[in-house]
Amino acid sequence: MSNLDGNSSPKIHIETPPVASSAPATGNGGIGGILRRWKREDLMKRGSLALRGIALLFSLLSFIVMASNKHGDWREFDHYEEYRYLLAIGILSSLYTGGQVFRQVQELSTGKQLLQPRMAAMVDFFGDQIIAYLLISSASSAVPMTNRLREGADNIFTDSSAAAISMSIFAFLCLAVSALISGYKLSTQPYI
């Protein structure tokens, strides 16, 4: 809680979230509990935006590195189903995180909600969780293939593949933490 004061930039307008009025204060009640809850919710909102922004960056890198990984002969990514899978999931993850970042930035700047809060919490949580599973699945499927290729030859093709896999794993880590935050938000929605 205390590091919030150091980070709070003055241009972000902290609003009372619409859920706070009907949601229960789980602290020891009173004004202090409600204030702590608002601070936590504001921190979580900005934290999830930052995490999704980083995930967007990493998935973009992963899919661009993999898509440009064509060096002739056997060193073309599209000869290997694992790499095609990694590319597909990289694109999907970029689209999803891009859409989420766009929506969150717009909500922060205009103050209007594009989706109903309950619907948004569901989309957030299931989206994060499913994309996280897909990312870890595609990265894991591409690792053994790359290992085996690198035993034979260590060149720009295998290095680029390894880079794309690492980027996917970083994007997975960000989305896994983001799914935690979204899961907490979903559970504290009233009338779930």
Add this chain to the structure above:
Amino acid sequence: MSNLDGNSSPKIHIETPPVASSAPATGNGGIGGILRRWKREDLMKRGSLALRGIALLFSLLSFIVMASNKHGDWREFDHYEEYRYLLAIGILSSLYTGGQVFRQVQELSTGKQLLQPRMAAMVDFFGDQIIAYLLISSASSAVPMTNRLREGADNIFTDSSAAAISMSIFAFLCLAVSALISGYKLSTQPYI
């Protein structure tokens, strides 16, 4: 809610959970909301036990099928790192789900809590989530290898591998849903 009445076996003693007294009623308040909350929590407790039991069954099957997958020559699972990974995660998942099922059955039968409620909710959620990620990762890594082997030869070795992979995926599905339930429980803990 209505299917609870059909399933409720008389021997399971429904207790008021210790969290319910201090946790907020998220319904429209009053006795009805609290009763609905108790019913939901009881349903969730039994649902998570059932899901972990099924996950235990599937991970046991997966690791037994894979461990007995030795048919001489190149048809030995331990020549392939993907299959060794699948086996290791199968064993880990069996141990984890076995321990959880043991704990939950003991809590249901004796009524005593082995862990503090908050600690138990954390262990449940992070355990389920991490094992689910590991299971999907190991299954995904083993799929392309098996695909490639089956293009050359379709025999008892590749069939057993495919069976073990499927069992891992089923165990993953159960644990993913169980992680959802544990996440909800964790979020409704007071003083989180």
